[in-house]
Amino acid sequence: MKAAVVTDFTAPLELQERPVPEPAAGQVLVRIEASGLCHTDIHAAHGDWPVKPAPPFIPGHEGVGIVEKVGAGVTSRQVGDRVALPWLGHACGRCDYCVKGWETLCESQQNTGYSIDGGFAELAVADADYVVPVPEGVTPFDAAPLTCAGVTTYKAVKVADVRPTERVAIFGIGGLGHLALQYAQVFGGDVVAVDVEEPKLELARRLGATWTVNARTSDPVEEIAALGGVDVAIVLAVHPKVFEQAFASLRRGGRLVCVGLPPENEGAMEVPIFDTVLKGISVIGSIVGTREDLAEVFRLHAAGRTEVVAEGRKLDDVNAAIDEVLSGATTARIVFEF
Numbered sequence: 001m002k003a004a005v006v007t008d009f010t011a012p013l014e015l016q017e018r019p020v021p022e023p024a025a026g027q028v029l030v031r032i033e034a035s036g037l038c039h040t041d042i043h044a045a046h047g048d049w050p051v052k053p054a055p056p057f058i059p060g061h062e063g064v065g066i067v068e069k070v071g072a073g074v075t076s077r078q079v080g081d082r083v084a085l086p087w088l089g090h091a092c093g094r095c096d097y098c099v100k101g102w103e104t105l106c107e108s109q110q111n112t113g114y115s116i117d118g119g120f121a122e123l124a125v126a127d128a129d130y131v132v133p134v135p136e137g138v139t140p141f142d143a144a145p146l147t148c149a150g151v152t153t154y155k156a157v158k159v160a161d162v163r164p165t166e167r168v169a170i171f172g173i174g175g176l177g178h179l180a181l182q183y184a185q186v187f188g189g190d191v192v193a194v195d196v197e198e199p200k201l202e203l204a205r206r207l208g209a210t211w212t213v214n215a216r217t218s219d220p221v222e223e224i225a226a227l228g229g230v231d232v233a234i235v236l237a238v239h240p241k242v243f244e245q246a247f248a249s250l251r252r253g254g255r256l257v258c259v260g261l262p263p264e265n266e267g268a269m270e271v272p273i274f275d276t277v278l279k280g281i282s283v284i285g286s287i288v289g290t291r292e293d294l295a296e297v298f299r300l301h302a303a304g305r306t307e308v309v310a311e312g313r314k315l316d317d318v319n320a321a322i323d324e325v326l327s328g329a330t331t332a333r334i335v336f337e338f
Contacts, residue, residue, distance in 0.1 A: 005058055049263075070128065081133060089111055151289035171234065173193050211227060233250055254279070256282065
């Protein structure tokens with residue numbers, strides 16, 4: 001099978017022919033139809049984070065495809081099922097976090113495309129209990145970005161406890177942000193979209209943002225203050241300065257939700273203690289979502305409540321696609337089509 005492989009953190013991905021993996025007990029073999037390119041895949045390929053994957057490995061945690069073979073003991077999935085292979089590839093199922101519904105915090109978790117091979121390949125094996133069925137009415141092309149960009153931002157809106165008529169600022173409109181603003185609206189929020197690229201702000205306006213702010217040409221803190229501040233600020237950008245701007249944009253009682261992850265040596269932001277205490281500000285970290293969250297994301301999309309904006313590419317173009325994402329040339333998401 002063809003696969004895009006990280007062989008070294010300083011080298012481009014290599015297209016290789018690899019043996020077709022055999023599903024072990026409890027696993028399924030999935031023929032990939034589509035796989036999204038997430039910035040996390042790029043961080044993985046470059047070894048940007050403190051806990052690094054071990055080359056050689058196959059990235060990709062937005063893989064969607066058809067179950068082609070099941071391993072011993074698998075009863076929850078069958079050949080022919082369309083499933084998604086999300087970031088949470090496996091959790092222990094027994095710890096306090098798993099039992100309480102926070103499986104994404106499990107300290108024994110394995111992550112697709114990071115600690116286990118992912119979806120940048122024609123076939124992939126996955127834990128049968130952690131793949132998520134893709135319902136009728138959701139195409140593989142749309143399902144791929146929803147598998148990470150969708151469920152990550154959906155979870156961020158949920159943990160922010162967005163309420164009807166609250167103002168919600170989305171800092172970073174792109175592959176994640178264009179979905180975040182839609183989920184904020186599903187929950188009844190009025191959205192302020194903040195970005196430095198006008199095409200992305202135009203996309204935000206098309207998708208229903210009430211206000212847009214170009215942070216390249218104006219001060220987003222001042223612009224949002226003129227609106228009366230926001231109740232929730234969700235940060236999908238990766239620069240600490242943006243997190244600080246988002247914090248400063250909050251009204252009293254506001255909630256800052258941190259989602260974007262910077263490279264290892266750029267990961268600190270300053271939070272003023274007096275403002276946090278006296279204004280009753282909450283600072284919340286939000287990491288992806290559970291299997292149930294992803295199932296909800298798929299149901300919302302099947303019901304026509306969300307739109308995925310993405311561009312198709314072939315796996316042969318993986319390195320050029322990474323360059324596109326790093327340069328900001330893509331308006332939203334890139335999806336590799338098999």
